[in-house]
Amino acid sequence: MKMTVDPTVCAGNGVCHELVPELIALDEWGFPILGTGASDRTAVEVPRAIATHAKRAASACPKLALKVK
Amino acid sequence: MTSPQYASEIRAPGKHRLLLAGSGSSLRSHEVLHGPVTRYPTARRGHVGHFIAPIEDSGLRGRGGGWFAAGTKMRAVAESAAARRKAPVVVANGMEGEPRSHKDAVLLQRSPHLVLDGIALAAATVGATATYLAIHEGSPVYRTVATAISERRNAGVDPVPVELVVLPPRYVASQESALVQGVMGQVAIPAWGKRPFEQGSFGRPSLVQNVETLAHMALISRHGADWFRAAGTRDAPGTTLVTVGGAVQAPGVVEVDTGTTVSEIVSRAGGASSRVQAFLTGGYGGAFASASFADARWSPELVASAGGVVGAGVLVAIPASACGLLETSQIVTWMAAESAGQCGPCRFGLSAIATDFELLAAGQADPHLIDRLHSRLGVIPGRGACRHPDGVVRLAASALTVFAADVGMHLRGHCNRSAT
Numbered sequence: 001m002k003m004t005v006d007p008t009v010c011a012g013n014g015v016c017h018e019l020v021p022e023l024i025a026l027d028e029w030g031f032p033i034l035g036t037g038a039s040d041r042t043a044v045e046v047p048r049a050i051a052t053h054a055k056r057a058a059s060a061c062p063k064l065a066l067k068v069k
Numbered sequence: 070m071t072s073p074q075y076a077s078e079i080r081a082p083g084k085h086r087l088l089l090a091g092s093g094s095s096l097r098s099h100e101v102l103h104g105p106v107t108r109y110p111t112a113r114r115g116h117v118g119h120f121i122a123p124i125e126d127s128g129l130r131g132r133g134g135g136w137f138a139a140g141t142k143m144r145a146v147a148e149s150a151a152a153r154r155k156a157p158v159v160v161a162n163g164m165e166g167e168p169r170s171h172k173d174a175v176l177l178q179r180s181p182h183l184v185l186d187g188i189a190l191a192a193a194t195v196g197a198t199a200t201y202l203a204i205h206e207g208s209p210v211y212r213t214v215a216t217a218i219s220e221r222r223n224a225g226v227d228p229v230p231v232e233l234v235v236l237p238p239r240y241v242a243s244q245e246s247a248l249v250q251g252v253m254g255q256v257a258i259p260a261w262g263k264r265p266f267e268q269g270s271f272g273r274p275s276l277v278q279n280v281e282t283l284a285h286m287a288l289i290s291r292h293g294a295d296w297f298r299a300a301g302t303r304d305a306p307g308t309t310l311v312t313v314g315g316a317v318q319a320p321g322v323v324e325v326d327t328g329t330t331v332s333e334i335v336s337r338a339g340g341a342s343s344r345v346q347a348f349l350t351g352g353y354g355g356a357f358a359s360a361s362f363a364d365a366r367w368s369p370e371l372v373a374s375a376g377g378v379v380g381a382g383v384l385v386a387i388p389a390s391a392c393g394l395l396e397t398s399q400i401v402t403w404m405a406a407e408s409a410g411q412c413g414p415c416r417f418g419l420s421a422i423a424t425d426f427e428l429l430a431a432g433q434a435d436p437h438l439i440d441r442l443h444s445r446l447g448v449i450p451g452r453g454a455c456r457h458p459d460g461v462v463r464l465a466a467s468a469l470t471v472f473a474a475d476v477g478m479h480l481r482g483h484c485n486r487s488a489t
Contacts, residue, residue, distance in 0.1 A: 007412035007452055008261045008454045009261075010413060011413075027414060029413055030413070031412075031414055033452065041451040042261075
C-alpha cells in the first residue's frame with residue numbers, strides 16, 4: 001500500500017500529520033514530507049500495521065490531495 | 070546531392086555539424102547544403118518506424134537538460150500509443166526558459182529546417198498525427214521559424230505539417246508536463262502524476278524533444294549512427310551546443326564534441342576576459358563549480374563528477390571581481406519568482422532561501438542563518454510537481470561550498486568584491 005500527496009493540490013492544512021505522524025512530517029510552512037526518500041518525498045510505502053490510520057488521513061484531507069492505494 | 074566540400078566538412082573531426090557554415094534559414098539553402106529533405110513514410114499505427122534504428126544505435130541523448138536516451142524515449146511513446154490505441158503527438162521544445170541559454174535560438178535562427186527535418190523524422194517514427202514547435206513570446210526566432218514552417222507547408226514536404234505554438238516566457242513552461250498543456254491551449258505549468266509519454270497533449274502520448282536533439286536526429290538519419298559516434302564520448306556521443314557567458318572575450322554559442330575540456334570551451338569563446346574564480350554550470354537550476362572545474366570534460370557524467378551540471382549546456386565564467394553570494398542571491402530571488410506557486414515547498418521555500426541569501430549577501434546574517442539555510446535546503450527537494458525547486462536548491466547549496474570563504478567574510482559583515 002502506498003500513500004501519495006499531490007503537491008499541486010495540497011494546501012498545507014496538516015491534518016495528515018496529526019493522524020499519521022509516523023509517515024508524515026511537516027515542514028516549517030506546514031506542508032507534508034512523506035517518508036525519508038531523497039529524490040521523491042511525495043510518496044511513501046504504508047506499513048500494514050498503520051494502514052487504517054493512513055486511510056483515515058486520506059479521507060480527512062480537506063483538499064483530497066492525499067491518496068492511499 | 071551535396072557538395073564534396075560538405076562531405077568533407079561534415080565529417081571533419083572537431084568541426085561544426087549543427088552550426089555548419091552556409092546552412093541558411095531557407096528551405097532551398099538547407100537542401101543545397103544538407104541534401105534534399107527526406108519524405109519519411111509514417112509508421113503504421115501501433116508500430117515503431119524503422120528510422121528509429123540509427124537513432125538508437127547513435128546513442129543520442131536529449132539536449133534539453135535531462136540527457137535521456139532519445140531512441141528509448143521515442144520507443145516509449147510509440148509503445149504507449151499502441152497500448153492506448155491513440156495517435157501520438159510530437160512537441161519540439163524551443164522554449165529555452167533558462168535565461169543564460171541561447172543555443173536553441175541560435176540553432177533555430179541558423180538552421181530551422183534541420184529542426185523541422187528532425188520533427189518530421191520523429192513524427193514518422195512514432196506515427197504522430199500532430200506536431201508542434203513551441204517557442205516563447207518575444208522569441209527572436211519567431212519570424213525565421215514561422216517563415217520556415219510556411220515554406221515547407223507550401224512545398225508539401227511534411228505529411229504532418231508543424232504548428233508553431235507561442236507560449237508565455239516563464240521558466241517552468243519549458244518543463245515537459247507544462248509544455249504539453251501549453252500546446253493544447255491550457256496554462257503551461259507543470260502537472261503532477263501525468264507522464265507526457267503516457268498522457269500528454271489532448272490526453273495523447275506525447276514525445277517532447279528539445280530542438281537541438283531533433284536537429285541531431287535529422288543529421289543522424291542522413292549520415293548514420295557511426296558518423297554521429299565519431300565525435301564525442303562513448304557514453305554521450307556527438308557534438309553539443311554550449312552557451313558560454315560571463316567573463317569571456319566572445320560570449321555566445323559554440324558547438325563542441327562532448328568530452329571537450331571546459332578550458333577549451335572557454336577558449337572557443339575567445340578565452341577568459343579576466344581572472345575566473347568559479348563557473349556557473351547548467352544555468353540557474355544548475356550548480357556553481359570552483360575554478361579547478363576548468364579541467365573537467367563536458368559530458369553529463371564527467372561534469373557531474375567534477376561538481377557541475379551540463380543541463381541544457383550553460384557555462385558562465387564568474388570573474389574574481391564578482392561576489393558569488395550576491396550573484397546567487399539575485400538568481401535565487403529570480404527563480405523564486407518564477408515558481409508557478411502550485412506546490413507549497415517551492416512557493417514558500419524558495420522565497421525563504423532567497424531572503425536568507427539576500428541577508429547573507431548584504432552582510433546582515435543573524436547567528437542562526439547558516440543552520441536555518443542548510444536545514445531548508447535539505448527539506449525542499451523531491452516534493453514538487455517538477456524539479457524547479459530541486460534545481461534552485463542545488464544551485465544554492467553549491468554556492469555555500471564554492472564560495473565558502475566569502476560566506477565566512479559575509480558572516481563577519483564584510484565583502485571585498487563588487488557585483489558584476
